[in-house]
Amino acid sequence: MTESNIVMKTIDLTRDFGGKVVLEDVSLTVGPGEILALLGPNGVGKSTLMKLISGLLMPSRGEARLWGESCWPPSPEMYRVACVLDGMSPPSGTRVREIMSLKSCVSHRFDWKLATSLCEQHQISTASRWRALSKGQKRWTLLVAALASGADLLVLDEPADGLDVATRRELYGLLREQANDRGVTSIVASHIIADVERIADDVVILVDGRVRLHSPLEQLRDEVFEVELPLEADNSVVTSLAEVISSRKTDDTLIAVIRFRSLQLTEQELPGEISRRRVSLEDLYLAYTQPSQIQAPEERHELASERSR
Amino acid sequence: MCCTTVNTVIMHISLNHHSGDPLYRQVVEAIRLRIAKGEIEAGEQLPSIRDLAAQLQINSRTVVKAYEELDRAGLVVMQQGRGVFVASNRAALPASERRKRLRELAVKLLVEATQVGSNLDEVIDIIHETAKELETKQ
Structure with a gap:
């Protein structure tokens, strides 16, 4: 990614609240038309990161940039961002139409036709007041306002909250469509890993406020395997070919989730390899958030600071 | 519309997002199978990158990667500006x-x-x- 082709970039982004560090040294980049998914346990700093990117929070240290401009204090470029964040709620008497109007004031590219049709398809009248909407309808209304805004970057915190499966699929279809057709970038935090697996181009796993993994999902699918090895397997050979993400012992074998250091290396057989299989993102996520048994200390450090680009 | 009558194949591919298999490989395998079965014939045009990406709701770069892989394997020919066609004389491997x-x-x-x-x-x-x-x- 060249510097001019970067939509969002964070450099050592850090934020603490009253001395408690919530987010530490987060350095990420996202390009146009990419969908970046943030994964991590609750309270890990995902929402804080999203607020920092959206220019709603001042960093304690480091910086978040959008199109090369700092997010704090918010730059004039911020009109190109639409976000749906946790706890966003218009006054209860606001009509759906007014929520859309407000958005259209900020963005001259607001697509009224799209907004109206997406509301109608979900039995939401633009005359309805906020308080009369169901939980799912409220969420959908905010998403529609963001999707129709013509923004170049969508920042969505748990967007699927309160949506049924069909609506979630529809949302992800729309995100992909906007990414492919208009180069819209999306940053999505979600705890529904199966959903992330469906839509993400890049995956970020946050653990304790730090980036534990940042990688294109297709590359992970290419390089990550769960392998079964004999207990006496030569660790040094294994770790020269792959990073051991997690491992556990059975009676006579070692089962490890590993990531080969390149696609080419996946063609090599590990010493005494008994079997290998590909893993789902859910398994991978668990592997990254669980401690490992045969990992060398320096390896652990390397993993913690890993950045794929 | 175009005047030449090249059939563009409609591709029904079901992807499994949760198997851990890279999506581009799933696309490659699905198309290889169709060519092997004769469901898509030599000279037929595959869907455009944009269309296939839209239909499968995946990143268009994933489709590009799949087509490039098929091109490398000699199964399709990517013609700049014209599209992707099933190869007529499949290059034999050494x-x-x-x-x-x-x-x-x-x-x-x-x-x-x-x-x-x-x-x-x-x-x-x-x-x-x-x-x-x-x-x-x-």
């Missing part, structure tokens, strides 16, 4: 590479056969049967 690839598959097949309690004769029978089925479809 014998050594061909044998290497088939040997890898043979190992997988035989391991599976042993595990399910089958034997070499049965495997050979099945290969003959499957070849006949593919032929009749072509």
Whole structure:
């Protein structure tokens, strides 16, 4: 990614609240038309990161940039961002139409036709007041306002909250469509890993406020395997070919989730390899958030600071 | 509309997002299978990158990667500005590479056969049967 082709970039982004560090040294980049998914346990700093990117929070240290401009204090470029964040709620008497109007004031590219049709398809009248909407309808209304805004970057915190499966699929279809057709970038935090697996181009796993993994999902699918090895397997050979993400012992074998250091290396057989299989993102996520048994200390450090680009 | 009558194939591919298999490989395998079965013929045009990406709701770069892989394997020809077509004369691989690839598959097949309690004769029978089925479809 060249510097001019970067939509969002964070450099050592850090934020603490009253001395408690919530987010530490987060350095990420996202390009146009990419969908970046943030994964991590609750309270890990995902929402804080999203607020920092959206220019709603001042960093304690480091910086978040959008199109090369700092997010704090918010730059004039911020009109190109639409976000749906946790706890966003218009006054209860606001009509759906007014929520859309407000958005259209900020963005001259607001697509009224799209907004109206997406509301109608979900039995939401633009005359309805906020308080009369169901939980799912409220969420959908905010998403529609963001999707129709013509923004170049969508920042969505748990967007699927309160949506049924069909609506979630529809949302992800729309995100992909906007990414492919208009180069819209999306940053999505979600705890529904199966959903992330469906839509993400890049995956970020946050653990304790730090980036534990940042990688294109297709590359992970290419390089990550769960392998079964004999207990006496030569660790040094294994770790020269792959990073051991997690491992556990059975009676006579070692089962490890590993990531080969390149696609080419996946063609090599590990010493005494008994079997290998590909893993789902859910398994991978668990592997990254669980401690490992045969990992060398320096390896652990390397993993913690890993950045794929 | 275009004046030449090149059929653009409508591609029904079902992707499994949760198997851990890279999506571009799933697309490659699905198209390879269709070509092998004769469902898509030489000279036929594959969907455009944009169309296939929209239909499968995946990143268009994933489709590009899949088409490039098929192009490298000599199964399709990517023509700048015109589209992607099923290759008419599929470039034969050098014998050594061909044998290497088939040997890898043979190992997988035989391991599976042993595990399910089958034997070499049965495997050979099945290969003959499957070849006949593919032929009749072509």
